[in-house]
Amino acid sequence: MKKHFVCILMLLCALLCGCGGREGTSHNPLPVGVGDDTSQSTLRIAAAFRSEELDALAAQFEALHGDCTVVVDYYPDNAYDRLCTEIMAGDGPDVLNLYGLSLPLDSPYLEDLYGYIDADEELHREDFVPAVLSSLEVGGVLRSLPATYEVVTLSARTSDVGTGTSWTFEEMCDALTQRPQCRLLPEYWVQTEFLRWIAAISIGQFIDWEHHTANYSSAAFQEQLQFCALLPETAARPANRDPESCLTHFDVVQNGAGLQQLSNLWGEPFIFIGFPTESGSGSFFECTTLHLGISANSQKKSLAWELVKLAVSQETQQQLSRRMYMPVRRDVMEAQVKAAVSDEAVQRQYFQLVSQPLVFIGYNADVAEIILEEGTACFDGKRTVEEAAERIQNRVTLYLSEIE
Secondary structure (H helix, E strand, O other): OHHHHHHHHHHHHOOOOOOEOOOOOOEOOOOOOOOOOOOOOEEEEEEOOOOHHHHHHHHHHHHHEOOOEEEEEEOOHHHHHHHHHHHHOOOOOOEEEOOOOOOOOOOOOEOOHHHHHHHOOOOOHHHEOHHHHHHHOEOOEOOOEEEEEEEEEEEEEHHHHOOOOOOOHHHHHHHHHHOOOOEOOOOOOOHHHHHHHHHHHOHHHHEEOOOOEEOOOOHHHHHHHHHHHOOOOOOOOOOOOOHHHEOEEEEEEOOHHHHHHHHHHHOOOEEEOOOOOOOOOOOEEEEEEEEEEEEOOOOOHHHHHHHHHHHOOHHHHHHHHHOOOEEOEHHHHHHHHHHHOOOHHHHHHHHHHOOOOOEEOOOOHHHHHHHHHHHHHHHOOOOOHHHHHHHHHHHHHHHHHHHO
16 A cells, blocks of 8 residues: 555656657558547657556557657646646647646546547447546546546445445444444554545545635545544554454555455455545545546547547457556456456445446645645644644635636
8 A cells, every 4th residue: 555655656756758759560540530630640648757558558559550650748747837838839749648647637628538439439438437437527528538547445344334335424433432442444554644645535525626616624624634633643563454453444446356355354244435424435536557638739639539549448458457457448347356356245346336436536746735734733733623624725725726
């Protein structure tokens, strides 16, 4: 889990690696898609940092489109304004890998991909894991599509929490009261460590990027701070990892193998209960590796769609599945889970989890820093939970007004 968190932090310090292109090796005529420009010369991709998966996708695309060269331009986190300016001027990329770029899900700089999916004869909405589309959709518009994903949630024994798929903060506290010998989470989770996760996952819940408003003064966010406050200040050495000593387990379900490991960990019926919430899901959805969108000002939208489509093709999805990523194509995902997980009840539970809308994790370095500063001051006793939440609300509101 700590390794995974480091991956999230890498989004904050993406390196400016320069631009590069590759020579195509074969030619395959490009079918005319939704866009209106079929010119095949150079397709530009914007990315926060270099990745093996993006390099492989670009090489695969060039092999299929021999007269097209793919060029990847790298934009570190502080180059957001430059990227937006280039897009508005029509000089920007054709495709954006949003994994690490600070564009919101409803960015006007991105095309609605539902139009492309619905017009495509080979690809349909039903081909995707339902949570993928519903978690990324804003106002009926889908501006990006990942190749792989993971789910961040809490699990617990059904003997402790029942079979419900969500719970409130009060219900969680009641469950702890019923098992006074239990900790909330394993001993290696401490206040500041978990606050980093709260800073990451709360952004998708409490910021409305479309209207540039925040809701961090809400009771729901205050409960998240209270959740952290229930954890110890420092980790025990060595930490007790026995699930019998914990009410819940923090899970980043990245693939079928991880799901089987979780089943082995509990050794009895368990449920994905999620984080405490007053409504909706308490489980979170995160895109991994490739998270692609098409620039609204691209002159090569048909070509750009072919690249996005390649990322979610059967061949590419199966390749990613073999590398133990969770693919977004429903049939490939289900095949991976069934092959890796022996307990059919666990299989069904996971399929149910990803059949519903989850909360998208939209990381923002500036907002995360505010939450970490004020949350830590709360744990140090300098502020109450209410005061910390109000200060976060005011500072984030000011930040949103400055970038509007």
